[in-house]
Amino acid sequence: MKKRILALLIVLCMCAGLAACAGKSDDKKSKKSSGDEIVVSIATLNNPIVSNLVKLAGEYYKEEGVKLDFAVLPENDLREKATLEASTGGTTYDIYFTGPYEANFWITYGWAENLQPYIDKMSDEQKEALDVEDIFPSMLDSLSDPETGDIYALPFFGEASFFMYNKELLENAGVTMPEKPTWDDIYDIAAAVDDEAAGITGMTMRGAPGWGMSGAPFVTIVNALGGKFYDMDWNATVETDEQRAAWEMYKKVLRDAGQDDIITYTYNECISLMNSGKCGIWYDATSNGPNLEADDSLIKGKVGYAPSPAGWLWNWGMNINPNSSDEKKQAAFDFMVWACSKDYVNLSLEKDPSGASTPSGVRASTYELDAYKDLPYAQPTLDALSDLDFNHPCKDEVPYVGLQYIAIPEFQEAGDKMTEALAAYVTDEITLDEALATTQKAFEQAAEEGGYKK
Structure with a gap:
């Protein structure tokens, strides 16, 4: 302790x-x-x-x-x-x-x-x-x-989390949101909707560094694609194929179909972009759904909601x-x-x-x-909340709990370092190998400082 x-x-x-x-x-x-x-x-x-x-x-x-x-x-x-x-x-x-x-x-x-x-x-x-x-x-x-x-x-x-999407923009692009989309589905839809000439962004997501900012959606992508952060002996597991796939997915969604200034976006900027009617999909907390149905929203009544492959609880x-x-x-x-x-x-x-x-x-x-x-968002929110298992965040057994974070004090520092590396990777300042190595080291250090490793 x-x-x-x-x-x-x-x-x-x-x-x-x-x-x-x-x-x-x-x-x-x-x-x-x-x-x-x-x-x-x-x-x-x-x-x-x-x-x-x-x-x-x-x-x-x-x-x-x-x-x-x-x-x-x-x-x-x-x-x-x-x-x-x-x-x-x-x-x-x-x-x-x-x-x-x-x-x-x-x-x-x-x-x-x-x-x-x-x-x-x-x-x-x-x-x-x-x-x-x-x-x-x-x-x-x-x-x-x-x-x-x-x-x-x-x-x-x-809140839990879900996908919020502009039904008109998806229809105009000739694509349909599945009942239970995978991240590959989301990427394909976002890429189809994205239209730079028309000023249409395919998808928005938090990009600002911080374990509670870009870290929130990103960790759920890791969980959805089969990744984890520690094995049962508290050995860090960042440099793995599953983690690599999650990092690549996050980057290609935002680079190929995301907002221009990726790493400045918090949920407030995402709300503004989505409400403008110029964005196809937003992945974030269920508590944000009401903002899209507010009287001053340009997409009120035009929003669909779909479950996340792996959501969060907060x-x-x-x-x-x-x-x-x-x-x-x-x-x-x-x-x-x-x-x-x-x-x-x-x-x-x-x-x-x-x-x-x-x-x-x-x-x-x-x-x-x-x-x-x-x-419109009431039942989807209930559905998202009912599908969560806070104690079993990953496909594999892990020694920690938490869905969009790891419930240990040391995650605050390790998670921030992870998202700083994520931002640098997304903007091509460092390679994926460098980002993974930096993050692997941060989580190894967290396990040692916390005294979790046997």
């Missing part, structure tokens, strides 16, 4: 100078602003569903003596700041948006507050609003202590900083209950009937609502 903590802190120290400087000015915001007012500082990501939460909270969350202070950050920045703050006992933020990857070791290291005592003493009104039994077990389990079952974060929205949940004061913790928990409740789901649908602002992938009851269940 000591080796794992040391390995993680070495990574964090690389960015400590910049983040510490930012923290000094941010610390002032987390203190009481005046009188008895409690300021709850929330570190969140610049995702459309979360951005709507920020907006609605400002309009509708009225708790006497409590002020909400949101810091909306790009995903990579959020992950970096949150991990650094948590690992060093910082108090800049009272609530962090994190996911199952962080939960895997934040619970072990004591970086997240145990929410079970707060849940156990909720008022009857809060119990009814949160309705823990209504939350998908897979989402709740991913944020809980596997030994005690205690909940350490409340899931705000969850959620963005809220946890409490254990170093915050007791009054801040209670205020933070009360807000989290409001934001993660059935009442918030109904409010978001009332304000945006398209469902684009509604937290998806978390509650069974959401998919029973008349206003939501018949939306």
Whole structure:
């Protein structure tokens, strides 16, 4: 365990100078602003569903003596700041948006507050609003202590992954999406749709480096094509034929039929390109489907959805900083209950009937609502969620769990190095052999630093 903590802190120290400087000015915001007012500082990501939460909270969350202070950050920045703050006992933020990857070791290291005592003493009104039994077990389990079952974060929205495609562009190109496409099928369709002269991109996918950016779709491609990252003895298995095939597939899809500026694309750029009506296919999280059916989308009503050969499981949940004061913790928990409740789901649908602002992938009851269940992406999302096996990500038996990531602390550094090599390979800065060798070394080092190798 000591080796794992040391390995993680070495990574964090690389960015400590910049983040510490930012923290000094941010610390002032987390203190009481005046009188008895409690300021709850929330570190969140610049995702459309979360951005709507920020907006609605400002309009509708009225708790006497409590002020909400949101810091909306790009995903990579959020992950970096949150991990650094948590690992060093910082108090800049009272609530962090994190996911199952962080939960895997934040619970072990004591970086997240145990929410079970707060849940156990909720008022009857809060119990009814949160309705823990209504939350998908897979989402709740991913944020809980596997030994005690205690909940350490409340899931705000969850996701699997699927292909989203512009039915008109596929029809114009004379191609059809199979019910269960393979990656070879996807490449052929994307290549057929791609038309540079007409300004049509065949397919878009995250290309920006970062284990949670390009790493998310890429790792599922590795899984789909029979690859893995370790054998049962924790020997790295990157330099294999199956991994090579995945790297080649990722590159040829984006080079032959993808966006022009491949390695700058996060999901936000993918959303914009797809919504413009100038892109055939997008592979990403199911939580992005609603954005394509929003009123301002040029392809509303024109989108089809198809399952991924190997998908992912993720959620963005809220946890409490254990170093915050007791009054801040209670205020933070009360807000989290409001934001993660059935009442918030109904409010978001009332304000945006398209469902684009509604937290998806978390509650069974959401998919029973008349206003939501018949939306184009609702059933495909349920199907994608039901086909996942978090504990068995690969064709072969492996010693780790996780679908679009490996649930070990050291993956944060190894995954980032992998995606940096992936970006360099896609842009022809290095060869495939060089990219594989670099990544093989990174994963070998991760296994050694974590003490996993026998």
